[in-house]
Amino acid sequence: MPPVLREHHRGQERIELYTHLSLYLLVLLEPILLIIWLVSAPPMANGRSLTWPLTALGLLQTVACVELLRAGLAPPAPHGSRHRLRVAFAAASSLAAMVVPLALYPRPPLLDADAVELMAGGALTFLAGPLVMAWPLSAALALLTGLAACGALAAGALDTPGGVIAEAGVVGLVAGVAFCCAHWFSGWTLGVVRELRRTREVQARLAVAEERLRFARDLHDVLGRNLTVMALKSELAVALNQQGQAGQAAAQMADVQRIAQESQDEVRAVVRGYRTADLLTEIEGARSVLRAAGVNCRVEGRAELEDERQSALAWAVREGTTNVLRHSEARWCAITLSVQDNRTVVLTIENDGVDRGCTPKGGGGIVGLTERLAALGGTVEAGPRSDGRFALCVRLPLEPSQALETMPS
Template sequence: MDMRGPARWWRRKSTPAKVEAYTRSSFHFFAVLEIAAIGFTGLWQAEAWLALLLMVGVHGVMCSVTASRALDWTRGRRERPVRLLWTLGAITAAVGCAALAIAQYGPGGEDVEDAAGGVFGVVLIFGAGTIALGVRGRRQVYALVGGSTAGAGALSLALGAPGAAALAATVAVLFGSAVLSFTSVFSVWLLDAFYELDEARETRARLAVAEERLRFGRDLHDVLGRNLAVIALKSELAVQLARRGRAEAVEQMIEVQRIAQESQREVRDVVRGYREADLGVELAGAHGVLTAAGIRCEVTGGEPAGLPGEVESALAWVVRETTTNVLRHGDAGWCAVEVRIAEGRVVLTVQNDGAASARSGAGGSGLAGLRERLAAVEGTLEAGQVDGGLFRVVAEVPLVTTGASEVMA
């Protein structure tokens, strides 16, 4: 059997999705654990073992279904399963009563009493822990644990259990239901925290893009706002002079033409400055942003001296885009950036351990745009998953001029 399929399926999941899958599988496993727990009570030696096993099996399946629906509710994917929660509570009470009845009035023997008593405690504990997934608020959880504990004591006494046995069952249910209910509440809290963290990371990436757009808009406004106002005033003056037949109107329009051409040059400068990134600035920015996001970032090699402007700009855009992908698409905990010179080529390598989620951004327009930028300087870009669960982006650009390579050598 090829185990790479399940491993690949797991690696494709984001960190919140992995936590959710783990949480769901844990609560589904509780159905198996519930049956296994009563196996230590001597169930297999009891005369009524088949009836007890069927009751526990039905209860375990109901717990598994309820846990799945309740987790969907906590993620906002369906309405709260109120009827299912009440049904599980009723089945829990019914199985508990039946187990006590078998212990008190069923076939005699110490094995039967021990097994039935174990079933009684186990179903109440697992039932309370599962129902806790579908409630919100500490008071409701306290009420659930307290109700299960009180019910255990009341049922034990009502069906004729000795006082010592009733007390032991009550304490066991109190401790077990409290631990399992706390586990359920904590699991939901942890799952919510992971999803909120992932949403915050996505929001931070969008804000960074929005801030850059605002900066670009402010630069354009500063360049065009004043010049367009002057053009409007001089055009209006030229119209008035032309209506009066004065020759100065031509001079005003010549001035308007000059200002318009100057505005074109300034706009090109702004766009060029926006499109041409600085490699050193981007390397420092990547280290700062990733570190602030809780991702350990290692930058080695630094910025080689003497890089041609177009080469530096292309590589800087690779750093910017890959950093954005790590923040937006990845669930990395570590990222490494390396710049080196080999055989007359500048090689930039960016890799991180968030390979599963980074794959979602590998085929997007971002990397396609980077390939276009690198192609303009005869460079290449390779991106994909490598051995060890890493996602690696490698950009190679030849040194355009011999003088530049000599400086860096």
């Protein structure tokens, strides 16, 4: 996998990790608040004998919500029957964590009204986020509404004051909506990141498959007709030989030999064309490959050159593209063709993926490119620049009759 595409995957994995951590921290906020309340609660006003059971009930709900959140975050996370047991367990523990503090409020030992309201409303709040992640939004909201109604009815039956029930409901509604929005948006973000990763992988595979199909099509066009003719002539030579016409059979086999040699030459031409593509074709291919790897590629300039110089510059484009994909962490790349003094064509390939701490080394590709261009009087310069970019600059002298026309991409 090219470093650019690998860096994109690492970035997406970091986004997923940070999102998971933030969601788990929201759920784990409940036991943290319970522990703070347990440590700071006055023993006479809050009934120290009940603080530990209430804390244990809150921790049980936290475990249920964490398990529900884990199931909802698992890729893929279809909303189906495999979450029903987790949802039922989380709903039952949340209902108990909501009703028990409300039921204990008017009875000795007394619990503080603010603590009761926060506990009852918080039980519904901390369930809302994981439930939205694991179930469809409409089903999750319906279940939360049902739990709130059941909790209010149960607390009313246990003679809990209506004001305390109402305040707990307000806390659960406001905080629950906030948690629902936070978890739903995080789930949507994770879906986008995963889809982006799949899309980039598909684009890379399609680019490779398209190039294979093109090469296979060229080979088929070159060899298909010749192989058919060779087969027919071979059959004819066999038939003529069986009829005693050895001379004509030998002539047919000579034609077969000639066609086979022509086919070899045509295959070499196809392979040579594959290795030394037309300059414009190579530039378009480089732009397509770079964009498939997530690099924003900009192309400027167009040249009308004779075949030898086009081939040399096409090699330079291929070498520069390979360097961007293999040896950098680029986000953008610019391929520019320009002319200097109507005598020299300049090809520049720049990218922003240079590592400032690295020392440039001469690779075999640059050495081979330098030797190829030296035969035409060209020069190659490659290395990092002061502005943090890496540039491959090729200068090739033009024939007097050649011209360059600049055309923005």
